[in-house]
Amino acid sequence: MKIPCVFLLRLGNYEQSTAGELSKDSSTIPSAVRREQYENPKAFIEKIQNDEEFVKKWPEVEKKNIFRKRKVRNDLIKLN
DSSP states (O other): OOOOHHHHHHHHHHHHHHTTSSOSSOOOHHHHHHHHHHHHHHHHHHHHHHOHHHHHHHHHHHHHHHTOOOOOOOOOOOOO
16 A cells, blocks of 8 residues: 555654644645654764764775765566
8 A cells, every 4th residue: 555655654643743743734835845854963963972883884885985886777678
């Protein structure tokens, strides 16, 4: 079953409003998207402030990804 993105955004808005983090007023879809986008850098900053092992390992992981190879693409199939 596919769940529409609008439903998921409104569900997130509802959960935050019932938790007391937002007003009960419904927010627009763009504002819900901006709020969710804000959570990524916020979580990242908290992670690097509190997790020394992560800070040590993260550059190694990123360095491996610099020179990764592209996926091999299959040849196109000719249709008659």
